[in-house]
Amino acid sequence: MIIGYARVSSTSQSLDIQHEALAAAGAEKIFFEKVSARSTTDREQLMLAMSFAREGDALIVTRLDRLACSVGDLHRIIEVLTKKGVGFKCLNQPGVDTDTSTSHLMLAMLAAVSSFEAGIWREREVEGVWMARAAGKYRGRPASIDPMKIKELKAGGMGAAAIAKQMRICRASVYRALAA
Structure with missing residues (x-):
């Protein structure tokens, strides 16, 4: 049986092609998935596809980066x-398949290049953020916690868990705001 695996990184992208x-x-x-490939642990459909596959089957993808973005993940998947x-x-x-030893070599080389590219993208992203911060154009994500509101709720008799639930934040954030 031929088993397909399709993945895009965000919910706004289409899997149609x-x-x-x-x-x-x-x-x-x-098997379809809309999730980042930075880790295989969060990719439920990939795990289902791999467990569904039986001896003699073949798993196919359109591009190598749909399966894995790191050499380590790719090797683990292929090994399984x-x-x-x-x-x-x-x-x-x-030529990217598991039919011959030459194919295995090609697969390893392409995975290394893919991993290298992903690293370069991350470096450029970090560099761009630092440049934007230096130019005063990037301030980061706005604070999602209002420390004054937390203190008001606490003064009104609410506990940390209730405050966290109402404000949709974690209890640790409540404790940090109260300690400040």
Whole structure:
């Protein structure tokens, strides 16, 4: 059986193009996800796809970065699939599969490049924030906690847990505001 896996990073993005490509490639079952690939632990549909796959099946994705953004995660995923006897193919990057040792090498090299690119993007993002802060254009996220309101509620007899629930913040934030 051919199993497809499609992923986008945010809920505003569409999975339609990936779905069409996976279906055209013969995927009989497709797992969809709208979540960041920075970690595999939060990717429920990926875990379901991997547990659904049986020996002789193949997991396909449209692009390698849909599966993993780090070399370590990619190797762990491929290792799990290989131990189960499940193949892997990447549609838009020919030669990226688990059929031969050369394919494994190509997969490792592309994963390293992908991980390198992700690192560069993060560095640029941090650099951009620092430049914007220096220019006075970036102030960060506005404070979501009103310390005066917390103190008023506490003076009115409310406990920390009730204040946190009402203001939709954690109790630790209540204690910090009260201590200030």
